[in-house]
Amino acid sequence: MINEILPGLAHWSAFHEGIGRTVYSGFVLESGTLIDPLEPAEGLDAVAALAAPQRVVLSNRHHYRHSARFTERFDCPVLCHEAGLHAFGKGQPVQGFAFGESLADDVWALELGSICAEETALWLGVDAGVLWFADGLTRAEDGSLAFMPDELLGADPETVRAGLRRKLRSLLDEDFDALLFAHAEPVTSGAHELLSEFLSLSQLLSS
Numbered sequence: 001m002i003n004e005i006l007p008g009l010a011h012w013s014a015f016h017e018g019i020g021r022t023v024y025s026g027f028v029l030e031s032g033t034l035i036d037p038l039e040p041a042e043g044l045d046a047v048a049a050l051a052a053p054q055r056v057v058l059s060n061r062h063h064y065r066h067s068a069r070f071t072e073r074f075d076c077p078v079l080c081h082e083a084g085l086h087a088f089g090k091g092q093p094v095q096g097f098a099f100g101e102s103l104a105d106d107v108w109a110l111e112l113g114s115i116c117a118e119e120t121a122l123w124l125g126v127d128a129g130v131l132w133f134a135d136g137l138t139r140a141e142d143g144s145l146a147f148m149p150d151e152l153l154g155a156d157p158e159t160v161r162a163g164l165r166r167k168l169r170s171l172l173d174e175d176f177d178a179l180l181f182a183h184a185e186p187v188t189s190g191a192h193e194l195l196s197e198f199l200s201l202s203q204l205l206s207s
Helices: 044-050 067-074 082-087 157-171 191-206
Strands: 003-006 009-016 021-028 033-035 055-057 078-081 094-097 102-104 107-111 120-124 130-133 178-181
Touching: 021 178, 044 067, 055 067, 055 102, 078 082, 082 094, 157 191, 178 191
Parallel strands: 033 055, 055 078, 078 094, 130 178
Antiparallel strands: 003 009, 009 021, 021 033, 102 107, 107 120, 120 130
């Protein structure tokens, strides 16, 4: 079900058959920016009823999902960080962006990297500020913040986690009060303090 979880920010979950799990998508209504979109159960008409999609933004190259359905219906481009463009074929026209670039008036691409070169944290100018994460940060079953399991972090998980901690700590300089994730339920308030506490504990446990 599509929910407006913060003023101007729609959000929904859908089952991803390719990975056999529920995943999450977002829609920044003011700029018409879809993030990592899988078609919601209500269909594309329900999305169009909220706002006219102007672009699709991928937080990494693995999150193309149902982007083609949205581009065919709404004639909008798909954007991914330039380091991930090699993953797309001729039938998937994707445009590149750089870290630090404004993708819309209310969407900025911030560098996370570490887990993959194009891993992007998206800052959304919604409410008190939102950070959207692809695979660099998620939530555990108890709702606490977490990194992805070791088997999804490559051959050297600890080095990846160390890189993520450095980049995540730099994100604390941003203004935000909510965290959204491609693979977990959102945190809609108190997120800045939550991320700071998570990084402090993670650093302590790694030392």
